[in-house]
Amino acid sequence: MPRSIMHVDMDAFFAAIEIRDNPTLRGLPVIIGSDPNLPRGVVSTCSYEARAFGVHSAMPMAQAKKLCPEAIYLRGNMSKYTAVSNELMSIFDEFSPLVEQISIDEAFLDMTGCEHFYSDLKTMGMTIKTRIKNNLHLTASVGIATNKFLAKLASDKDKPDGLTIVNEPISFLDSIPLKKMWGVGKQTYDKLLKLGIKDIPTLRATPIEFLIKVLGKQGYLLHQLSQGLDNQVVEPAEKNKSIGAEETFPIDIDGEAVRKELLILTDKVARRLRKQGFSCRTITLKVRLPDFTTFEKSRTLLEPTSDTDLLYQTVLSLIEFFKGPYRLLGIYLGNFSNALTKSLFADQDNKDKLWQTIDALKEKGLDIKKATILDKESR
Numbered sequence: 299m300p301r302s303i304m305h306v307d308m309d310a311f312f313a314a315i316e317i318r319d320n321p322t323l324r325g326l327p328v329i330i331g332s333d334p335n336l337p338r339g340v341v342s343t344c345s346y347e348a349r350a351f352g353v354h355s356a357m358p359m360a361q362a363k364k365l366c367p368e369a370i371y372l373r374g375n376m377s378k379y380t381a382v383s384n385e386l387m388s389i390f391d392e393f394s395p396l397v398e399q400i401s402i403d404e405a406f407l408d409m410t411g412c413e414h415f416y417s418d419l420k421t422m423g424m425t426i427k428t429r430i431k432n433n434l435h436l437t438a439s440v441g442i443a444t445n446k447f448l449a450k451l452a453s454d455k456d457k458p459d460g461l462t463i464v465n466e467p468i469s470f471l472d473s474i475p476l477k478k479m480w481g482v483g484k485q486t487y488d489k490l491l492k493l494g495i496k497d498i499p500t501l502r503a504t505p506i507e508f509l510i511k512v513l514g515k516q517g518y519l520l521h522q523l524s525q526g527l528d529n530q531v532v533e534p535a536e537k538n539k540s541i542g543a544e545e546t547f548p549i550d551i552d553g554e555a556v557r558k559e560l561l562i563l564t565d566k567v568a569r570r571l572r573k574q575g576f577s578c579r580t581i582t583l584k585v586r587l588p589d590f591t592t593f594e595k596s597r598t599l600l601e602p603t604s605d606t607d608l609l610y611q612t613v614l615s616l617i618e619f620f621k622g623p624y625r626l627l628g629i630y631l632g633n634f635s636n637a638l639t640k641s642l643f644a645d646q647d648n649k650d651k652l653w654q655t656i657d658a659l660k661e662k663g664l665d666i667k668k669a670t671i672l673d674k675e676s677r
């Protein structure tokens with residue numbers, strides 16, 4: 299059965315929110331990011347007016363300043379953006395039971411079977427765009443296709459405020475630059491160019507055996523995608539499958555701020571873990587770098603734990619693998635046991651009780667510092 303996958307992506311999300319909330323910024327180049335006077339600052343988001351000057355996300359602030367010195371530079375307000383994102387996600391939930399959020403401002407919606415609520419796919423796309431515009435006073439770009447790969451490319455095709463429906467996958471793909479294909483990063487792109495593969499039609503015409511020989515499994519996948527084939531399903535984040543928390547920063551962070559953010563995230567996931575009466579063995583750290591590349595690294599402990607200290611020490615050992623600054627940090631716990639920590643250490647039972655006391659105090663609104671003092675005193 300052919301599927302109907304919709305990808306919805308907000309236009310210049312952070313900048314658009316700032317302009318919405320301060321209309322005097324409308325029509326001006328607006329750049330959200332680090333302090334422009336900091337040497338290593340980067341652009342987080344910018345308005346389309348700023349993009350006309352060549353400014354884009356992840357660009358060093360110094361370069362943006364050179365390209366567009368007259369722009370309005372703002373530091374960004376992550377808690378506001380997160381609140382708008384939550385409203386956006388609840389709109390998505392009204393349209394489909396299968397929603398996969400892939401970042402703060404975009405998601406895949408599996409609309410298969412829901413199409414008959416609309417006279418055609420265009421009406422379906424316009425309905426969600428209008429709903430977002432009326433409720434959030436922001437514009438979104440929408441792509442509709444038979445799979446995730448094509449839907450994601452389609453939402454990007456006619457930004458901002460776009461709506462693209464892919465009826466003819468092959469001719470649609472032929473209009474897309476090779477660089478925009480999934481799995482074609484800088485390294486793969488250079489490799490393909492050396493092989494004389496400079497666009498998607500050439501990739502499609504290249505024998506699959508040859509691609510597998512030079513690129514392995516990736517060669518097979520790229521050949522599939524070049525034909526518009528992609529079987530990946532829309533996967534809503536399953537509750538309780540893993541316990542996790544992540545934070546995207548309006549400005550990339552580095553140094554001491556990283557340790558602090560990791561402690562906040564560890565504390566958050568550890569409390570949720572204990573609240574559910576679980577211990578875990580696997581700790582996964584997710585990092586996104588300023589160039590948007592995302593990595594995950596996991597460590598599995600010999601024994602299950604629910605101890606914040608131990609979880610935090612593990613997280614710190616994992617962050618060593620990556621060089622900052624970071625755009626996003628996330629911590630995911632998995633491999634659960636049903637009981638609270640059963641450790642070889644004799645004092646573990648007391649420690650469990652201590653953490654439960656701290657959690658209870660925090661829930662009553664006592665601040666973290668006091669709880670930390672209590673922690674130290676109890677030892």
Ligand SMILES: [Mg+2]
Nearest residue numbers: 307308309403
């Ligand atoms: Mg976006």
